[in-house]
Amino acid sequence: MNIYDISKQAGVSIATVSRVLNGSPNVKPSTRRKVMEVIDRYGYTPNAFARGLGLDTMNSIGIICADSSDLYLAKAVYYIEGNLRKNGYNCILTCSGYEHGDKESALTLMINQRVDAVILAGSNYIETDTDRNLYIRNAAAQIPVFLLNADMDCPNVFCTMCDDFKATQEAAAALIDSGVTDILYLYNSHSYSGLRKLEGYQSACHMRNIAVSGELMQFYEGSREDIDGVCRFLCGLHEQGLSFHAVLASEDMLAAGAVKYAKLQGIDIPGDLAVIGYNNSLLTTCSDPEISSIDNHLETLCAQLVRTCISVLNGEDMPPKVIYSGELIQKGTTRLPVSGSQK
Amino acid sequence: MNIYDISKQAGVSIATVSRVLNGSPNVKPSTRRKVMEVIDRYGYTPNAFARGLGLDTMNSIGIICADSSDLYLAKAVYYIEGNLRKNGYNCILTCSGYEHGDKESALTLMINQRVDAVILAGSNYIETDTDRNLYIRNAAAQIPVFLLNADMDCPNVFCTMCDDFKATQEAAAALIDSGVTDILYLYNSHSYSGLRKLEGYQSACHMRNIAVSGELMQFYEGSREDIDGVCRFLCGLHEQGLSFHAVLASEDMLAAGAVKYAKLQGIDIPGDLAVIGYNNSLLTTCSDPEISSIDNHLETLCAQLVRTCISVLNGEDMPPKVIYSGELIQKGTTRLPVSGSQK
Numbered sequence: 170m171n172i173y174d175i176s177k178q179a180g181v182s183i184a185t186v187s188r189v190l191n192g193s194p195n196v197k198p199s200t201r202r203k204v205m206e207v208i209d210r211y212g213y214t215p216n217a218f219a220r221g222l223g224l225d226t227m228n229s230i231g232i233i234c235a236d237s238s239d240l241y242l243a244k245a246v247y248y249i250e251g252n253l254r255k256n257g258y259n260c261i262l263t264c265s266g267y268e269h270g271d272k273e274s275a276l277t278l279m280i281n282q283r284v285d286a287v288i289l290a291g292s293n294y295i296e297t298d299t300d301r302n303l304y305i306r307n308a309a310a311q312i313p314v315f316l317l318n319a320d321m322d323c324p325n326v327f328c329t330m331c332d333d334f335k336a337t338q339e340a341a342a343a344l345i346d347s348g349v350t351d352i353l354y355l356y357n358s359h360s361y362s363g364l365r366k367l368e369g370y371q372s373a374c375h376m377r378n379i380a381v382s383g384e385l386m387q388f389y390e391g392s393r394e395d396i397d398g399v400c401r402f403l404c405g406l407h408e409q410g411l412s413f414h415a416v417l418a419s420e421d422m423l424a425a426g427a428v429k430y431a432k433l434q435g436i437d438i439p440g441d442l443a444v445i446g447y448n449n450s451l452l453t454t455c456s457d458p459e460i461s462s463i464d465n466h467l468e469t470l471c472a473q474l475v476r477t478c479i480s481v482l483n484g485e486d487m488p489p490k491v492i493y494s495g496e497l498i499q500k501g502t503t504r505l506p507v508s509g510s511q512k
Numbered sequence: 513m514n515i516y517d518i519s520k521q522a523g524v525s526i527a528t529v530s531r532v533l534n535g536s537p538n539v540k541p542s543t544r545r546k547v548m549e550v551i552d553r554y555g556y557t558p559n560a561f562a563r564g565l566g567l568d569t570m571n572s573i574g575i576i577c578a579d580s581s582d583l584y585l586a587k588a589v590y591y592i593e594g595n596l597r598k599n600g601y602n603c604i605l606t607c608s609g610y611e612h613g614d615k616e617s618a619l620t621l622m623i624n625q626r627v628d629a630v631i632l633a634g635s636n637y638i639e640t641d642t643d644r645n646l647y648i649r650n651a652a653a654q655i656p657v658f659l660l661n662a663d664m665d666c667p668n669v670f671c672t673m674c675d676d677f678k679a680t681q682e683a684a685a686a687l688i689d690s691g692v693t694d695i696l697y698l699y700n701s702h703s704y705s706g707l708r709k710l711e712g713y714q715s716a717c718h719m720r721n722i723a724v725s726g727e728l729m730q731f732y733e734g735s736r737e738d739i740d741g742v743c744r745f746l747c748g749l750h751e752q753g754l755s756f757h758a759v760l761a762s763e764d765m766l767a768a769g770a771v772k773y774a775k776l777q778g779i780d781i782p783g784d785l786a787v788i789g790y791n792n793s794l795l796t797t798c799s800d801p802e803i804s805s806i807d808n809h810l811e812t813l814c815a816q817l818v819r820t821c822i823s824v825l826n827g828e829d830m831p832p833k834v835i836y837s838g839e840l841i842q843k844g845t846t847r848l849p850v851s852g853s854q855k
Contacts, residue, residue, distance in 0.1 A: 229604070232605075236590060237580065237586060237589055237590045237593065238586045238587045238589070238590035238591075239586075240583070240586075240794070243580060243582075243583075243589075244581045246580055246581070246586075246589075247579060247580045247581035247607060248581075250580065250606070250607055251607060254606065254607075259604050259606075259625060260604065260605050260606075261603065261604055261605075262575075262589070262593055262603050262605040263593070263597065263603075264590060394794055396794070396797045396798060422794075425798050429800070432800060451583070451739070451765075452794070452795075452798050454740060455739060455768050455795050455798040455799055456799075456800075457772070457775060
């Protein structure tokens with residue numbers, strides 16, 4: 170017996186069931202009765218329903234991320250935890266790693282805790298093969314699920330995202346408009362957001378009538394902290410004769426490796442090589458020159474995600490998706506006439 | 513009624529009370545009876561005692577850190593959470609910030625959850641004014657408290673630390689032995705570990721008969737992420753005529769600022785300025801040249817802290833302090849004949 174079953178049996182929407190369970194005043198007494206009758210009839214109260222039924226709950230929300238020590242995810246966890254705390258919720262943190270099976274079991278374990286909701290931080294929870302997202306669908310049948318930077322159409326799943334496609338598309342278009350036609354797109358994740366960024370790059374090439382070459386889309390398989398590995402990887406491409414006058418990277422770490430590569434090869438930045446990273450993290454100010462980077466306004470995203478979460482738990486109707494825009498912050502590695510987002 | 517009261521009333525040690533409460537088999541039946549009688553007599557069972565009394569617990573451990581998005585603390589939270597999870601414990605995360613009052617209320621709130629133990633990650637929880645550590649003493653009267661990189665003598669408090677004093681002393685001594693007598697010590701925290709590092713620097717100067725000048729110990733008050741602010745700060749000192757041929761920093765972020773400063777002023781690294789950071793973080797490989805840094809083996813510290821925590825919760829006797837050594841990892845910003853830790 171989950172929220173879908175109740176909705177079906179009672180002949181009301183899932184949102185209405187949620188409102189009843191959360192004790193919202195905006196429910197007709199007759200509707201409330203109908204829902205409660207179904208719940209009573211089946212005599213089953215999953216943990217997450219305890220709250221609405223007046224039972225003791227921990228006021229806890231689960232945060233699952235792949236790796237809380239990753240620069241970007243660490244910020245996300247920090248912002249989400251702070252906003253939850255201000256709203257009187259504890260956060261139970263679990264790092265799931267990046268493997269599908271581990272993500273699935275992390276979510277199952279979290280559901281078995283008495284959490285009121287679960288937040289999946291980072292786009293790597295959604296895969297293109299929708300069968301592999303079934304575990305999230307199953308979780309959402311029990312408690313509301315909130316996705317940071319991932320997109321999924323499913324009842325009781327709420328997405329707060331940056332439009333990574335558009336931000337990357339604009340940055341690539343700005344590079345092309347500045348005269349660079351051989352942009353190396355460097356990425357290290359097949360996550361939802363990773364693929365959207367890649368598509369943004371491809372779209373900009375199509376829009377500007379530039380052939381998208383497979384050679385210019387390079388996937389870096391090394392560790393997420395091995396900046397020197399990225400540098401070696403690019404030196405290898407250079408030695409193989411691949412020519413590129415810009416590196417558009419899906420992450421600042423990759424961009425930092427590109428800056429190191431240019432220095433090692435004596436290539437002038439931004440004169441002979443423009444570099445753009447993603448996330449506008451601390452790494453961008455550490456490099457020399459500082460790295461131009463797309464800022465996806467993580468603090469704003471996290472604040473909104475928690476607002477949505479609290480509203481849903483209070484039984485309010487909330488839109489399933491909220492989308493923000495990214496913004497290219499120009500620093501020392503580009504000299505573009507306008508920022509991508511001003512185009 | 514807390515663990516001290518029970519220990520006193522029952523006439524047994526705190527460790528014994530802990531063993532009884534945790535259901536350890538290594539307790540004489542008569543002793544167990546004595547302890548249980550005291551608990552029964554007062555009819556009071558704090559949350560954390562529930563476990564030993566066979567009541568339902570959440571198997572949760574609280575982690576409190578100042579800021580989980582800080583590079584170093586993010587790693588600490590990640591390692592601790594992973595180790596706790598492997599041992600079947602959830603982690604409830606709270607970021608307290610750096611203010612005394614906020615730290616105190618974060619700990620109080622955490623105690624009010626049904627956590628079995630609390631971990632304070634980061635040395636900023638311990639201050640030199642022992643009155644200000646009373647809140648930890650009070651917490652330890654209720655549940656075991658585990659400190660990462662901080663030192664406190666108190667029953668039911670367990671410390672896992674790196675010897676920051678010795679590591680900094682060795683690094684400073686190695687710089688002096690290489691011929692640098694004007695080492696600028698740059699720090700940004702008055703935490704326990706921050707002060708131990710400062711003392712290590714001072715001690716090395718004393719050992720090598722070098723006068724410790726107040727001007728050469730500079731406290732940076734800016735944001736913990738403002739590398740450019742550190743750069744400006746050092747430029748200011750330079751303009752005031754302060755002379756220094758090495759920067760020994762209490763954190764990699766400060767060292768990254770020093771590298772930027774040297775570049776801006778055209779000072780050769782490591783020829784005319786040696787730079788040493790602390791934590792051996794990602795920032796060290798991002799800078800050019802890469803930054804020599806003291807590695808305090810955070811992963812090992814965190815694994816040990818969790819081992820101690822699980823053992824204590826299982827009613828085993830554990831030493832109140834475990835201390836590891838740090839190690840200077842030489843990269844591009846120093847050219848010292850031997851690493852500090854090999855001295």
